[in-house]
Amino acid sequence: MQCSAARDWLLMADDVGQPTPDVASHLTGCMACQKLVSxxxxxEIAVRRSPTPPSAIxxxxxxxxxxxxxPSRKDRIRTTLAVCGxxxxxxxxxxxxxxxxxxxxxxxxxxxxxxxxxxxxxxxxIDWNLRLTEADAPADRQQLVRDQLPVFQASVRTTNLSKxxxxxxxxxxxxxxxxxxxxxxxxxxxxxxxxxxxxxxxxDTLASDPDRSEFYARLYSKVADRGVDENLDRAEKTSLKAxxxxxxxxxxxxxxxxxxxxxxxxxxxxxxxxEHVKPKKAKAKGAVGPR
Amino acid sequence: MTADSDLPPFAQVVRDHWVVVFRLLAHLTGxxxxxxxxxxxxxxxxxxxxxxxxxxxxxxxxxxxxxRNAHVDLYRRQQKVRFRPLVDDRGSLANEPSRGPEVSEEAxxxxxxLQELPETARLVxxxxxxxxxxxxxxxxxxxxxxxxxxxHMHQARTKLLARMTPxx
Ligand SMILES: [Zn+2]
Numbered sequence: 038m039q040c041s042a043a044r045d046w047l048l049m050a051d052d053v054g055q056p057t058p059d060v061a062s063h064l065t066g067c068m069a070c071q072k073l074v075s076x077x078x079x080x081e082i083a084v085r086r087s088p089t090p091p092s093a094i095x096x097x098x099x100x101x102x103x104x105x106x107x108p109s110r111k112d113r114i115r116t117t118l119a120v121c122g123x124x125x126x127x128x129x130x131x132x133x134x135x136x137x138x139x140x141x142x143x144x145x146x147x148x149x150x151x152x153x154x155x156x157x158x159x160x161x162x163i164d165w166n167l168r169l170t171e172a173d174a175p176a177d178r179q180q181l182v183r184d185q186l187p188v189f190q191a192s193v194r195t196t197n198l199s200k201x202x203x204x205x206x207x208x209x210x211x212x213x214x215x216x217x218x219x220x221x222x223x224x225x226x227x228x229x230x231x232x233x234x235x236x237x238x239x240x241d242t243l244a245s246d247p248d249r250s251e252f253y254a255r256l257y258s259k260v261a262d263r264g265v266d267e268n269l270d271r272a273e274k275t276s277l278k279a280x281x282x283x284x285x286x287x288x289x290x291x292x293x294x295x296x297x298x299x300x301x302x303x304x305x306x307x308x309x310x311x312e313h314v315k316p317k318k319a320k321a322k323g324a325v326g327p328r
Numbered sequence: 329m330t331a332d333s334d335l336p337p338f339a340q341v342v343r344d345h346w347v348v349v350f351r352l353l354a355h356l357t358g359x360x361x362x363x364x365x366x367x368x369x370x371x372x373x374x375x376x377x378x379x380x381x382x383x384x385x386x387x388x389x390x391x392x393x394x395x396r397n398a399h400v401d402l403y404r405r406q407q408k409v410r411f412r413p414l415v416d417d418r419g420s421l422a423n424e425p426s427r428g429p430e431v432s433e434e435a436x437x438x439x440x441x442l443q444e445l446p447e448t449a450r451l452v453x454x455x456x457x458x459x460x461x462x463x464x465x466x467x468x469x470x471x472x473x474x475x476x477x478x479x480h481m482h483q484a485r486t487k488l489l490a491r492m493t494p495x496x
Contacts, residue, residue, distance in 0.1 A: 048481070049481055077485055084457050087351075087432075088432070088435060089351060090360055093346070093360075093363075096364055096368060097343075097347070101342055104339060105339075113367070161373070161377065179402075184379060185379065188376055209428070244445045
């Protein structure tokens with residue numbers, strides 16, 4: 038084996054300390070390649086030796102406390118009662134103080150911001166709403182709400198969001214809770230159609246910003262496909278009374294109108310954003326037939 | 329489809345991988361403060377998605393992907409708020425005294441050397457050395473071939489050798 042081959046092997050190796058028999062036999066007679074092994078090993082040791090600051094460990098421990106399981110229902114009731122007692126006493130005291138002491142300007146205590154400028158939470162909320170609508174069994178839906186609603190509420194509270202994103206996130210929290218309580222594909226298709234409309238309006242204002250429009254275009258596409266169209270399909274497959282049939286027809290019309298708007302908007306977009314927003318060709322127009 | 333199939337409890341995942349994720353981010357950002365913030369964000373995102381994780385997912389590779397995305401998001405935000413010159417200044421950023429207490433000379437020189445690597449080469453090197461992912465896993469994460477991942481490693485090691493080993 039030549040030096041150049043041994044060298045290439047070492048530079049691409051999983052582990053320079055575990056050479057193949059060929060490389061090992063070259064190494065026994067070649068000082069230059071032996072030095073290469075020792076230099077490469079030295080570099081990896083130096084990287085692994087760079088210290089982890091103690092603050093990273095405390096941050097981990099604080100995070101573990103934060104995600105510790107919620108107390109049981111009984112404990113919660115007990116705690117709630119205790120907290121109510123304290124609140125009542127505090128309120129009584131506060132009333133006395135307000136009456137007796139003139140108010141002073143207060144500084145607001147902000148909640149600690151864990152994640153900043155992070156519209157990713159909006160996407161997580163959409164995914165959660167979609168998983169809810171796709172879960173058939175009411176028990177699965179309730180479980181999803183029980184497990185995730187408190188996490189998302191905390192996340193929305195502590196994430197720095199624009200006014201529009203915050204309003205949208207709050208709306209997704211409400212819709213998610215509602216999806217946990219009922220299962221009606223038509224209701225749900227109508228709800229997701231409303232979300233898709235809002236996202237389209239948002240996209241309209243962002244069409245010239247490729248980064249942000251790609252993000253909202255992706256959200257739009259998920260909501261339109263999995264939230265509206267699939268629920269419409271499901272609704273059509275159940276036997277519907279006249280009143281619901283009219284709703285299906287109206288929603289189909291509204292859906293098609295929205296898609297025409299989306300198609301026009303896609304023309305002003307570029308790259309992936311455009312792909313997300315462009316209505317899928319295979320989709321039948323005028324009727325929500327099987328695809 | 330749920331976390332309780334063959335996956336460990338999330339708290340265990342936090343205990344097992346927090347430090348590795350932090351170290352990856354510290355090398356990527358060259359800055360302990362940003363790394364801490366991004367580690368928090370990574371695990372917060374992971375926590376929210378934990379119930380969606382497919383059985384058989386390797387938590388470490390999965391977390392490293394979330395961490396990389398969080399890092400990209402941070403980089404974009406920083407680009408929006410201030411003009412940030414590319415390679416040269418990032419190299420010198422690694423030598424700033426404000427980057428955290430007690431960074432030894434060796435650690436500082438490691439950071440500076442890593443900051444000078446091309447983006448993908450640095451990522452491959454770190455995913456292998458700090459993340460201990462196989463080249464096959466790295467290739468999957470970076471949506472490339474194993475061969476290409478090894479080639480980026482070749483590049484990374486060559487550049488680090490030139491920078492970190494004394495010439496004779
Ligand atoms: Zn040789």
